[in-house]
Amino acid sequence: MSKALCPRYQGLSTYKKEYIAIIVAVDQWRPYLQHAEFVIFTDQRSLVHLEEQRLTMPWQQKAFTKLLGLR
Numbered sequence: 920m921s922k923a924l925c926p927r928y929q930g931l932s933t934y935k936k937e938y939i940a941i942i943v944a945v946d947q948w949r950p951y952l953q954h955a956e957f958v959i960f961t962d963q964r965s966l967v968h969l970e971e972q973r974l975t976m977p978w979q980q981k982a983f984t985k986l987l988g989l990r
Contacts (some may be wrong), residue, residue, distance in 0.1 A: 920947055937963040942982050 922943060928936065941959055945952060965972075974980045 920944055934963065934965050937961060937966055938979075938982060941966070942985060945986060 920943075924936065928939060931939075941961065945959075972979075974983055
C-alpha cells in the first residue's frame, strides 16, 4: 500500500508520520486483521514499544484505542 502525505502532514515529526502510516494501513486492511492477532513491524524505534508508552496527547490516545479495538 502506498499513499502520499497531504501538505498538512508533511511537517510532522517522523514519529507522528509513522504512527499515521500504521493507522492508515490498519484501517485499509481491517477486514482481514480483525479476526486474528497480528504483529506490526516498524523500524521507528519510538513505536516499537507502543504498548509501554505513556500516551500524553489526545491523538495518541485515540489512535492507540483504535488499534486496541482490533485485538
